Amino acid sequence: MTYQVLARKWRPSNFTEVVGQDHVVKSLMNALQHNRLHHAYLFTGTRGVGKTTIARILAKAMNCENLQDFNPCGLCSVCKAVNEGSFLDLIEVDGASRTKVEDTRDLLDNAQYAPNHGRYKVYIIDEVHMLSGHSFNALLKTLEEPPPHVKFLLATTDPHKIPVTVLSRCLQLNLKQLLPTQIYSQMAFILEQEAIEFDVASLKLLSRAADGSMRDGLSLLDQAIVFGNGKVTTADVSAMLGTIALQPVTELLDALAEYDAVAILDKINEIANLTPDYSGLLQEMLIALHRIALLQQIPTAIDHEFDSDELIALSVKFSPEDVQLFYQIGLVGQRDLDLAPDPRSGFEMVMLRMLLFKPEAQQKVSDKPIKVQSMSPKVIPAVVVNEQVPVTAIVVNDEASKAEINASGANDWLSMIVAMKLTGPLREFANNCALESIDNNLCTLIIDPSHIRRARAEEALQKALQAYCGNAVKLVFKEKKNTLATPALLLTKEREDRQQAAIDAINADLNIQALKEHFDARILPGTIEPI
Template sequence: MSYLVLARKWRPKSFEEVVGQQHVLRALINGLDQNRLHHAFLFSGTRGVGKTTLARIFAKSLNCEQGVSSTPCGVCQSCTEVDSGRFVDLIEVDAASRTKVDDTRELLDNVQYAPSQGRYKVYLIDEVHMLSTSSFNALLKTLEEPPPHVKFLFATTDPQKLPVTILSRCLQFNLRRLELTQISDHLRYLLEQETIKAEPEALEQLARAADGSMRDALSLLDQAIAFGGGEVTSESVFQMLGSISQDQLILILDALLKQDGKALLAQSAELAALGRDFHVVFDFLLSALQQIATLQLVPDLEPVEANSPQLTELAAQFDPETIQLLYQIALHGKRDLSWAADPKSGFDMTLMRMLSFQPTTPPEVGDEPLKKSPPPRKPVVSSPPASEAMTTKSVSVSTSPAVKQALIEPDIAPKPQIKPDVIAANEPEPIDNTLISVDLSPANWTQIIAELKLSALAHQLAENSALVKCEQQSVYLSLSPELGHLATDNSKQKLQKALSKKLGQDLKLVFADADTTFETGPTLAVERAEQQAVKQQQAIESIHNDPTVEIIKNTFNARIIEHSIKPID
């Protein structure tokens, strides 16, 4: 006896054996049990999700000798003949090979005759969207007023190509792509019945390669059994699919974290030596980056991948912005892979791009990084009085070369530590002695915040925070209660780091209610909102005062819709 492939051997013969598609099964089962049967059904979905399988089970349920029900007996003559494809009243047509109108007319000539053996004459037309326009026109009249003993079952992978006149006369069921767990669990069950050993990771890779299609998964399983000599192992599946193992994927991500270019190229060379398909490698890398990003933003999500512990650890070490950047680079690298000199060089270039565009590690405290100084003070750039000129001259002679350089190039040199007596000679005493320095005050708070380079939540937190007071090295900020969700640990840490770098001092941010002794300063968001409101009012007034607009209003009896007016920057 010839070998029967798994996709045919394990084809479901009842609704209970169908994997997934519960939204379709519920409607079909209730319709059969309650005898509420439409004359035309359309099953749509991608390949291998069960369109024709459901249609055959439905036809068997209609013609079972035990009666119409959702649970055909499976042993009567009608049921066995439907399962074997020999039931005379089940007419299966491949529309892809019979697209002409003459084929459709020949098919419909026998519609008027009663079924030979069963209760209903069932027409199962696969890939119905391949019919010509003339064929659809010929089918339309019969579909609109069919004989009571006829049922039409249509299957298609592209329902958009069907005329609306056909769609409106059918009950439409859209079959969904199967999930990874549904496919892998079903493969595990089949292998247990076949008494074939299989590794869980291998089944997961087969399920992923099937891309939502159970038939593709069973075909790949047949191939994996033959490739592995009667067993399904991870190594044989990786070789067969040209994919990458989870250990290799973790090594690549770890090398990206450590910015180790040598290790990355070594992993790429190993993948090439193993004959891996770099298009598939890109898919696995994109999937891993997506999972890391999900773990970072939704940490309470239940893990669904076998390598979740490693990914969870990487998610804690990678910066979220870096993961988003790496994902985008990998996406572009996969798109441009066909244009590279060869797949390996294209993959290597993508890895090098990931290293080049990653944010560099900030310098240590002892490395004296260059800080941007605040705008130069008036005594430095203006002509001081004679007494002040003498003071300035004496300072320039006695100060160190580093301070001289800071006075000449304030934008690039490190900020000098000016003595208190020099400050007293050059500018008046600050009114508020609690401020850390003249670089931070309620007056220039919004300007300093606008110059910080922040992103995401930290950017919104900075724009909506108001300066309350400064004591020693602590900066007290206030935030509206409705915006409290912005003050996460990560966003506060980034704002504190950026502000400390801007002012050249180690600061500590404290979010608290405004102190009654101090007046809460403005926020950048409020200032921008006020500026926008002023611009909006000016734009409305300019429209109302425009003589041309006045002429149009009088000529056409028109009116101005103020909310449609937008200021032009």
């Protein structure tokens, strides 16, 4: 016995078996009920959504000898003949293979004769958009005023290619793409009837991959059965489709919600052994995030039965802002994935970026020190996040701060003090003087009158200066209220600046802010110190 593909074997034979398309089915059944059949129907819609199927059911219903609730009975001679393809009054034409005007003329010549057996002669012209312009013209007249015993059922995926003159003579019925849930249910039904084992996740994958087309879905299902040697499993279907099941995606998102970097990397490791399609994985991640966002905003927009409980659980773990942010990071990540050194590291980076930008991140690690980037280039705070321990900001780069003072030119005197290698009280004394002028043999320093003059210190400074200049330099002190900045003032100012920078850095730190917000933490006064 030859194997018949599922799509053909399970083609609906009456209106009740048609999945979805309720609007169309209903209006056709109404027309049958009230005997208001149009003389020409045009079924439009994408591939594999039931155009040909519904046209055949309608043809059968128009001639059935024993309609059951406006459904063809399936038992009378007409129904049987149509099912077997031997009903003389049903003329099926494939527009794609019979495009020539002669074909159409032959067809229409035949239309004038009364039906052989049934009430109506029904012409199904499939893929009608493929007919030539002349064929359409030949068709027009009959389509306008067909003999009462003639019905036309046209079908096309591409109504735009049909002349308006034809369109306006038909009653157009547009079939919808099928929802993944509808495809899923049909697949599950068929597999149960066929007694083929399957798991739920695999059918979900397949029904999404069908992309709205029942025929595509059933063809994929055929493939999966062959691939899985008579069974349909998630692993096989993932491998076959090159897509990733939802499960690792939800596990990754779970780890993200838990702010668990280790779990994320472990999971990626695990996935690396299975299916190395990171672009597909990211795609699934985006689809999941989209559905989570929908769930959060418009719960009714989601089919709860179809969308796994995992997504529903995840939707309460993330804030809507988080989801938007992750989606954006994922989108950008997808664009850049090809640029990454290798897809895996690219994917890892996307996940880590999500982790980094997750605002609640700090909650989970309050017992660990957090390394943070400083706002100011000079100040790198190393933060110990513990209320008991003083918060310490380390100011590094001392060289740079000195250079800045020198560069500022505010006080050459300071650099001279440094160059003279002054230490102890002498340095302190020098620091409290300001340089007014210096040339080859005279150096004038200004000293504040409130400072006590110390002869020994002045002498020692004279010597050091001489050694520094390499010639006899006379050192003169002028007492006046200081208008120049002394190194001491400068250092005080710098210390204050450093302190302020440390305080600012701590206050601006997002981790600290989050700790304050979530744990009511406060910084003990006087515990911030630059090092």
